[in-house]
Amino acid sequence: MTNLSGVGDDIVWQHSSPRLQTLRQCQVALLGLGALVVAVGVPVVLGQVPLGVALGAGVVVCSFVASQLMSRRVRAWGFAERDEDLLVRRGVMFKRLAVIPYGRMQYLEVTAGPFERTVGLSTVQMHTAAAASDARIPGLPTAEANRLRDQLTQLGEHQATGL
16 A cells, blocks of 8 residues: 555554444434434435335445445554654545644544443644644543643643643
8 A cells, every 4th residue: 555645664653442333323323313213203204115215225234335434444543653743644535744833733622422421532633824734633532632731741841842
């Protein structure tokens, strides 16, 4: 596989927790189940059973495809801590690589929505002066997210004093 990012192959990439993949799969399944109930239920109530079966089959196929895409999307996230900067990669079709120098980080946030909190996951969000260079790392165990935030903050302060 060709490395289009220009980053060496010797980088050790860290990934999100497998619990993020499980969480996303559950979210896709719940959404698919709701869509299936509506897609089958409404035509059946209206007396259009064949239409309900066809719509139901379509929802099942779409849910399967969405599940596969979500799995690939979650696996595509990665980050690597280097001496001078942090690399964050993501994307399946359109791959993105953010290189964030520690000294350019303005602040870091650890956030967790209600679904993430139920499985003990958080997202680390990095903010820089350039809005386009903001990056995030989703699906980290909360303790790891807090450790990463503290470490990146310390490295950022150290790098900023050297500027």
